[in-house]
Amino acid sequence: MVDTEYKQLVDLAAMAGKIMLENGAEIYRVEDTIRYILSVSGLETKQAFVLSTGLMISLGDPAIDAITVIRRVENRGTHLNAISKVNEISRDFYMGKLSLDEAYVQIKGLQANQYPSWLKDIAMIFVSAFFTGMFGGNAVDMVIAGGVGFLLAVWTWLTRGIRMHGMIRDFIGSFLVSVSAAGFLRIPGVAGHLNLIIIGAIMVMVPGAAITNAIRDTLHGDYSAGGAKILEAFVKAAMIALGVYCGLFMMGGRLV
Amino acid sequence: MSILIQCIFAFLAILAFSIIIEAPRKCLFVNGVLAALGWAVYLAVLPYSSVVSATFVSAFVVAVCSHILARLLKVPVIALLIPAILTIVPGAGMYQTVYNIMNSSVDTALYSLFSTLGAAGAIAFAIFLVDAVVAAIRRGGRQKRLLRYELQNRKRK
Numbered sequence: 453m454v455d456t457e458y459k460q461l462v463d464l465a466a467m468a469g470k471i472m473l474e475n476g477a478e479i480y481r482v483e484d485t486i487r488y489i490l491s492v493s494g495l496e497t498k499q500a501f502v503l504s505t506g507l508m509i510s511l512g513d514p515a516i517d518a519i520t521v522i523r524r525v526e527n528r529g530t531h532l533n534a535i536s537k538v539n540e541i542s543r544d545f546y547m548g549k550l551s552l553d554e555a556y557v558q559i560k561g562l563q564a565n566q567y568p569s570w571l572k573d574i575a576m577i578f579v580s581a582f583f584t585g586m587f588g589g590n591a592v593d594m595v596i597a598g599g600v601g602f603l604l605a606v607w608t609w610l611t612r613g614i615r616m617h618g619m620i621r622d623f624i625g626s627f628l629v630s631v632s633a634a635g636f637l638r639i640p641g642v643a644g645h646l647n648l649i650i651i652g653a654i655m656v657m658v659p660g661a662a663i664t665n666a667i668r669d670t671l672h673g674d675y676s677a678g679g680a681k682i683l684e685a686f687v688k689a690a691m692i693a694l695g696v697y698c699g700l701f702m703m704g705g706r707l708v
Numbered sequence: 709m710s711i712l713i714q715c716i717f718a719f720l721a722i723l724a725f726s727i728i729i730e731a732p733r734k735c736l737f738v739n740g741v742l743a744a745l746g747w748a749v750y751l752a753v754l755p756y757s758s759v760v761s762a763t764f765v766s767a768f769v770v771a772v773c774s775h776i777l778a779r780l781l782k783v784p785v786i787a788l789l790i791p792a793i794l795t796i797v798p799g800a801g802m803y804q805t806v807y808n809i810m811n812s813s814v815d816t817a818l819y820s821l822f823s824t825l826g827a828a829g830a831i832a833f834a835i836f837l838v839d840a841v842v843a844a845i846r847r848g849g850r851q852k853r854l855l856r857y858e859l860q861n862r863k864r865k
Contacts, residue, residue: 478786530729532787539784567727575724582721586714586747586795651800655721658799661729661790667832668786668839689799693806700807 455516458493460552462511462519464545465489467559468538469500469507470523475531475564478665479674482507485539488546504528504669504677530661534564573609576656577601584652593644593652596636600653603632622657622688623695629653630699638703654692659685711751718747718795726791735787738777742792746770750796760826763796767834775842789835798827 465486472482479502486500490511497512506525512518538559545555580601581594589597607625633649636642662685670678722743726736750766774788781788801824808817 476786477784481784481786530790532726532729532731532735532784532790533733534730536732536783536787540782564730566730566733572728575727578724579721579728582717582724585717586721587800588710588714647800651803654803655794655799656725656728658797658802660794660797660799663797663828664790664793664831664835665786667828667835671832671836671839686802689802690806693803694810696803697807697810701810 457552458495458511458516458519460556461490461493462509462521464552464556464559465500466507466509466521466523468542469502469509470525471538471559471562472535473502473504473507473525474527474529475534476529476661476665477535478672479504479669479677480672481535481539485542489542492546492552502677504680531564533566534562537562537564569609569612573605576605576608579656580604580653582652583655584648587648587651589645589648589652592642593648596633596642596644597649597652599636600629600632600649601656603628604653604656619687619691623691625657626654626692626695627699630696631703634700634703650696654696657688657692659688662688711748714751715744715748719744722791722794725794729791731787731791732783734781735783735791738781739788739791742770742773742777742788743795745773746792747795759823760830763798763827764830764834766796767793767831768838771835771838775838793831793835796827796831798824801827 468489469482469486472485482502483500486502486507486509487498490498490500490509493511495511495513495516497510497518499508499510501508504525506523508520508522510518510520541550541555541558541562544550545552550558577598578601581598584597585594604625607621607628611621630650633646633653636649637644637646662681666678666681666685669681672678719740723736723740726739731739746766746769749769750762753762753765770792771789774785774792778785778788801820804820805817805824808814808820811817
């Protein structure tokens, strides 16, 4: 390898790490991936230091000047296919099935979206309906939860273009959930279980992925990232609960 | 009978949820099956024990299955674990806690807070246990693999 190739290698590792971190991979997996990619160079020092909000990479050897890059990660979500794709590319690169240029091009032009956004919005309706059924709701509960899920999907669709703070979006979303669920039950002749409908509908927003990741990070010894993620999950859950409470308070409903 | 219906709903709910979080296409069906399995285990254990131990057993079964299936499908473990574990994540408990705090009914708030923490801890411990065992098994395998690559590379040169 020549000097320019080392630069490209570090760039590749930084891009791969950034994509994984943005899409909700665990910290130790990001660090492992970066180290695997860097180890192809055969140089002495390969360091990766990853936090939940950014990453630092250094590649060095007595023979060359050390190369260090820092990347800041601002948006975080859950996108499992992106993680899986990057994992595959880095494994192929490490095993020599891909050349440096090929891997670089593949990571740079990574297209991981498999489902159109309207399908995801429709899926939201089914998630809230079926979760209500799973928790023991009857057919009426499920239909109402589907209606609530539809409103939630409309809300998500409306806010997709706007750069709105995630917490505020969840707060208003859960507010909509409880207001509409209580509203549907006000219709004469309709009787259902309010708590089952609300619990089913907020499952779309509940930070289940964040909690699972937070646990795995903490128990792997990445305490700073794990702690940050646990805090994130709790704040998110509190926002959702607050939204539900405000909605119920407005509708004069009671959680039974 | 009602357990079966609830498990079918768990399957469908997680199938739809996997689309929202963009699980790889080949995982969609498996995620649903794992979630249904987890929920079935939870419901089956619940009458004989508490919520916390039922959650623990369910999380343990799901974690073991995800580790095995992730190897078979060649995807990262979290692509299966995150959707499959979602059915038993105590989302309801978290918001019941805050609701009761806002309603200033401290007894119920404390009760739901501790059952939520207990369930979350049970999931954490189950995942950790399985992760630790898998890591111990893998360490041996990885060293053998590395040695093999080194030999191949030497031949190539």
